[in-house]
Amino acid sequence: MNKQHLLSNQNIFIFSLLLSLLGAYIDFKYQHSSHDIWLVIMFIFSGIAIAPGYYQFKNNAEHSMKFIRPLLHWSGALFAVIIIFAYQRSGRLYHEEGDLVVLLMLALTTYLEGIQTGWRSIFIGLFLGFIAVCVAYFDSYIGLLSSIAVIAIAYSYYRQADL
16 A cells, blocks of 8 residues: 555545535534544544654654654644533533534644645635534535535645646
8 A cells, every 4th residue: 555645645635524524514414412523533633644754753753753743733723622522511611502612623733734834724614614614604505515615625636737
């Protein structure tokens, strides 16, 4: 298996976009019983953000900053999310509010990662922020989000062929 190709920016972008759509769909379909979906997605996003740097670090120790920087960035975000869920479990936040705060934390963390890694992560961060707005204010949003995702994937392929 070619890990280098599997962990390419294009594949990570598509996986992150589809995972975001899946989270939005689960949040839409099971509004009152999907309390921990964004926590699970936060852990998955952390793993896929750290994996390329870890793979490069494992093969060549000179690339340690490509592993340490995302590890510290995402561990800080996970720590903040664990605090949010502690507030939620103690009754200080309702489940729906806690989920939206975690979703916004995920959006901000992904966006800030994009400042270092490129436009794909910035787009995912903005897309997650838009999902948070849609979940909070709209009743039907899956079609719109799916359309945006398809356009973004098509643009990403077009942009990749351009480079």
